[in-house]
Amino acid sequence: MNDSVNEDIAGNARIAMFDQDCEPIDPLLPVPRALLGRTGFMLFHLGAALDAIADSRLAAVGVDARGYCMLAILSVDGPGSQHELAKLLGTAPGVLVADIDQLEGKGFVERNRDPHDRRRSRVTLLPAGERALAQADQVSAEIVASMLSGLSPAEIEQLTALLNRGLLPSSG
Amino acid sequence: MNDSVNEDIAGNARIAMFDQDCEPIDPLLPVPRALLGRTGFMLFHLGAALDAIADSRLAAVGVDARGYCMLAILSVDGPGSQHELAKLLGTAPGVLVADIDQLEGKGFVERNRDPHDRRRSRVTLLPAGERALAQADQVSAEIVASMLSGLSPAEIEQLTALLNRGLLPSSG
DNA sequence: TATTGTTATACTCTATAACTATA
């Protein structure tokens, strides 16, 4: 009843961490005010939110977050070995085995032995995988737009351009 | 020896996932070209990189990534209960117990029973914690600058402003 | 009965280390 306890021990204004007028990104993760002005904190928070949200939102497409990343990498870099994929994803090669099994089971990719080096297994993107990638790109864009709902489409493009430039240092 | 194997099965140009001229963020995580243009992918990658890097870089300050976040939240929102902290961090309350123990052991925060509700434990930022927070902010900014080394300081400010605006939708 | 802090248990995820085959 008494929700007017607005003072605490020292007589300070009582903390009201949730008296914020900022909407949560998702039911999942509230947005701490403390991240304002803290670029690293914001990036960390957005990455964690994506990690928490992406799998369930991408389920309709038939991939999880890492599967989406793999399709994107295969689309841009062309067919590659599982070790190359693992390095680009920053994970141990063993992690990808089951994931690629799944992608292969859905007809998104295929594995072929490299005749030049029969140890290697070339992973190739298939047409169904390209379609899934296009859908996943759209879902991803929707998630970003909902996470950054304060930005107009033009501003999101601006953000994308900034991140692109930041991640590609030696383009000169 | 023969590193000129530039054709594969189908005679396609052999994939050269690592023939990229982009520097890795860190020894830890290489940067896939596929994230260019994919905002969600870039944010996910940056968040994962921060997660992988932050703990070791912040060790000199005496906190880990979550400890840094807690200090920042306490600094902005004032003293709060552990449940409030847990909600803002998006984790289970039990996770914070050991973390706050550590912060308290270093003199960064203190716990006090709330006399109005003796179940609650008010966590308060101490002066040493404020100093640690300032140092952690600097370390965090350095990490961001190294991850986004293609951006000038002015552009990083621009990025920060964009993220701020995006995360605060209902400011009108 | 509901809630706060705490502890203990179970589960998920992934890195590490074998193992097989190819080189």
Add this chain to the structure above:
DNA sequence: TATAGTTATAGAGTATAACAATA
């Protein structure tokens, strides 16, 4: 001997469920 893929094991991290104190 070294490397690609695979599998099995172990460890880190965390959510879930109990527990004690207080409301």
